Amino acid sequence: MALDTESFDLLLTTIQRFVRERLVPSENHLEEHDEVPPDIIEDMKAMGFFGLTVPEDFGGIGLSVSQEVLVNFELGRTATAFRSVFGTNIGIGSQGILMDGTPDQQAEFLPRVASGELIMSFALTEPDAGTDAASLKTSARLDGDHYVLNGSKRFITNAPRAGAFTLMARTGGPGAAGVSAFIVPAKLPGLTLGKPDRKMGQRGTQTCDVILENVRVPAVNIIGGVPGQGFKTAMKVLDRGRLNIAAVSCGMASRILDESTAYARDRKQFGKAIGEFQLIQAMLADSQAELLAGWSLVKDVALRFDGKPAHVSDPDVSMRVSCAKLFATEMLGRVADRGVQIHGGAGYINEYPVERFYRDARLLRLYEGTTQVQQLIIGRELLRQAA
Structure with missing residues (x-):
């Protein structure tokens, strides 16, 4: 999966100009107001930023990893908050569906991810499970054709913006083998957000806790359809x-x-x-x-x-x-x-x-x-x- 050389060179030149002429001049606003201006977000959607790594079959641009790092180098030359707006869409939020999702899951979610209609977030870290991710405690109990999720996630990037989460929960026994990956819509009853985190830096980025209290997630929302692979x-x-x-x-x-x-x-x-x-x-x-x-x-x-x-x-x-x-x-x-x-x-x-x-x-x-x-x-x- 890669964009042809001529098209990619044009895209990279466009991104360089956008960073230089649009984002860098907005850095002071970002720092002062702790937000990415909505008009910039709309411009990034129009330019296809939310679908940089989503295959063309699903409405994205379909960059290879070698192309993606070149784009991210350019985006690194301005405040990180600008990239954070769509970073989970092209990265950890959607890549699980792209790599391991069923064809139905890919068809349902990836086009909306690529357009920016749907913001995906990645929820793995917990209050007592960060570096030791295999010890996570968020539970997922099978109840008919749904799983009931309980637990909390911490420091979740783009949680306030997210329409859905790639969320890890325990469906089985201890250790890595008991963890499954779920696609969890943000509007499900029982899912709430904590207060926004106040951070040392990276103003304009949005992170907070995600709390799950008896959240019923359809069993078909397990990424790949197989428990224990999360x-x-x-x-x-x-x-x-x-x-x-x-x-x-x-x-x-x-x-x-x-x-x-x-x-x-x-x-x-x-x-x-x-x-x-x-x-x-x-x-x-x-x-x-x-x-x-x-x-x-x-x-x-x-x-x-x-x-x-x-x-x-x-x-x-x-x-x-x-x-x-x-x-x-x-x-x-x-x-x-x-x-x-x-x-x-x-x-x-x-x-x-x-x-x-x-x-x-x-x-x-x-x-x-x-x-x-x-x-x-x-x-x-x-x-x-x-x-």
Whole structure:
């Protein structure tokens, strides 16, 4: 699944212009009002952003992973909240249906996902089950031709906007084998939302708890129609999501480096631009080298991802995805820190974009698997291969 080269080049050029001319000038509004302007959301729908990864057969654009990371690099060059509006639609919210859903489920949900009519959200994390996702407690009890769901989910991106959730619940015994993935419409009786989360950064993104009290979900809404496959579905979905977080991280690092280089060129101290001082040049050089290394890694892993069937889990590719997510997000943290340092006191003032990017960047080392989780995945796979 990929868009032809000529069409993709045109799309990427259009996205670059949209980021530069529409999104970057709206960053201050976003920061001040903690919301993405509705007219921008409508523009993104009209441009097909909500269906970037949905196949053309279902009304989407059908990007390959290699193409998707290039798009996410460009979207990373502005405030993350803009991408978050449709990020769950093209990523973790819908990919489970695309990878493992039945033909009926795909036909029912994917066209509405691609158009932006339906916002999908991904509900895995719980108050007591984040990193240890296999220990989730949300229960799903079979009652006739429905499952009755009880439990709560935490930090769920786009929950206030969502029309439906890809939601993991326990249909069987303990551990990963007892977890199933459900498509849960947001308007079902018994499903409520908690108060919006107030976060360190990423203003304009919407997250909150999702609470389920005797929510009756049709049994046909189990993704793939088979109970007990939900954890496998979630891990495949997270692989693609983690790679795109790595791409966004590289885009953010690129924007921070551009801002820092421009500031170093223009800011005068001791009678000359601070960029002429070697210690400033060293920070710029370290950021550039690490950015190029991270971006090369992301693109290489994306090619490997495209080389395997979408519905098949490849432990070696998963390990490389974790390498990309680990390196790129940690790299971004260092680039953001240097960006603030180069700006000096001005870097701590929200008049300059690096202050916001510094706060926004911190989350990327946490969600969809912390740095430490990625280290465990990499280490375990290396030991498995050695055996």
